Amino acid sequence: MSINSYLDKLGVLLWKEIRSEFRGQEILSSMLIFSLLVVASFGFAVDLMDDLTGQVLPGIIWITLTFAGILGLNRSFTAEKQNDCLSGLILCPSDRSVIFLAKTVMNMLLMAIVELVTVPLFFIVFNYPAPPYPGWFFLALVLGTYCFMIVGTFLSALASASKAGEMILPVLIIPLIIPVLLSAVMMTKDSFGLMTGGTDIYLKILLVYGVIFTVLPLLLFDYLLEV
Amino acid sequence: MEIAPGEFVACFGPNGAGKSTTLKILAALSKPSSGQVIIDGQDIQENSLALRRRIGVISHNSFLYGKLTARENLEFYGRMYEVSDLDRRVETILDQVGLILVANEPVAGFSRGMQQRLAIARALIHNPSLVLLDEPYTGLDEMAKGILNTILKELSQSKHTVFLITHDFDQGLEQSDQALILVGGKIVYSCKPRSLSREEFRLRYLKLAGGGGI
Numbered sequence: 512m513s514i515n516s517y518l519d520k521l522g523v524l525l526w527k528e529i530r531s532e533f534r535g536q537e538i539l540s541s542m543l544i545f546s547l548l549v550v551a552s553f554g555f556a557v558d559l560m561d562d563l564t565g566q567v568l569p570g571i572i573w574i575t576l577t578f579a580g581i582l583g584l585n586r587s588f589t590a591e592k593q594n595d596c597l598s599g600l601i602l603c604p605s606d607r608s609v610i611f612l613a614k615t616v617m618n619m620l621l622m623a624i625v626e627l628v629t630v631p632l633f634f635i636v637f638n639y640p641a642p643p644y645p646g647w648f649f650l651a652l653v654l655g656t657y658c659f660m661i662v663g664t665f666l667s668a669l670a671s672a673s674k675a676g677e678m679i680l681p682v683l684i685i686p687l688i689i690p691v692l693l694s695a696v697m698m699t700k701d702s703f704g705l706m707t708g709g710t711d712i713y714l715k716i717l718l719v720y721g722v723i724f725t726v727l728p729l730l731l732f733d734y735l736l737e738v
Numbered sequence: 739m740e741i742a743p744g745e746f747v748a749c750f751g752p753n754g755a756g757k758s759t760t761l762k763i764l765a766a767l768s769k770p771s772s773g774q775v776i777i778d779g780q781d782i783q784e785n786s787l788a789l790r791r792r793i794g795v796i797s798h799n800s801f802l803y804g805k806l807t808a809r810e811n812l813e814f815y816g817r818m819y820e821v822s823d824l825d826r827r828v829e830t831i832l833d834q835v836g837l838i839l840v841a842n843e844p845v846a847g848f849s850r851g852m853q854q855r856l857a858i859a860r861a862l863i864h865n866p867s868l869v870l871l872d873e874p875y876t877g878l879d880e881m882a883k884g885i886l887n888t889i890l891k892e893l894s895q896s897k898h899t900v901f902l903i904t905h906d907f908d909q910g911l912e913q914s915d916q917a918l919i920l921v922g923g924k925i926v927y928s929c930k931p932r933s934l935s936r937e938e939f940r941l942r943y944l945k946l947a948g949g950g951g952i
Contacts, residue, residue, distance in 0.1 A: 523817040599801025603818040604791040
């Protein structure tokens, strides 16, 4: 299968994902409502002194994004289960990894929208200034989200094969993304200017994690579909 | 067993006989525990990508997306199968299955019969040379059954190879060149339906399959 054909199929699958999601907006709306509720809850519940806010805010942001993400991932393969559409996709003459890649890109797109709305709100609600290193902050968000979504999409496909998929997914995913969460939180904290160096290791962890969990699911997805 | 190009094969068997599993193996959806499926000299497991292009599957499930319209579903599958002149093909096939007037309606609002007709269109959008059907008459009204029979006749006349799984003797035997009875994952009987009467076939089935699935 040529690279052009592969990219064409990726485009077709993304077109289908986007059209289906934005017609019903079931996944996006639940992710947004959940994250806005968390922002509001933390805003009311936590009254932090200025010097503490910066220490705690990265953790609060990433916890919110993690659970909003899991909410979206849980529904990621639901549309494919209805009418057994996944079999329809498997029958198509394309490399099956393209299905996984399209789902990952779609999940990242949804997370990007959630982050675009939620993250600025955290700074407003906690009355915290914009990060002094916005590039580093942006890199933490992009890499953290990518690593989370690539492993999350794979586990979502795995969990969707089970009847208790929605319960299984968080149990599977949280232990696996601990390195991602720790690294992303530390990089975010660093972007606030609250670390005294030595944060390159977290960038390296995210990069290595990203590479491993990009290659592994692409190789294993075909076998996963046979389960 | 061998199926010649253009042959129409009907497969019967009681529940749990392995009919749907056989179809999944033929469609490269499942791997066989033993044996091989060879299509035009190529093993389906080894050349699945190329051979899948030539296979169309109609199952109990429609493989259709409820939020997309009938036209969007066909466009989606047509693009996945790299169908040339897709717009015209979509119009033609929607007309063939009698859904042209509801082409822009979301599939979620369709009745079971309409969904099954659209599923037929979906399976044939890329003009496959091998059509696999798993109990396609389930839930169809008389009009939809008529459309399916017409399409099956056209497929048979245009030398498409058809493998039909059904519990319906009348529908299955009417058009088939070869009839099989599957019990416990094995073909226990095979015949040319024209060589014996429907009643004789029914009696043989009852003897071999114990009456299950009728």
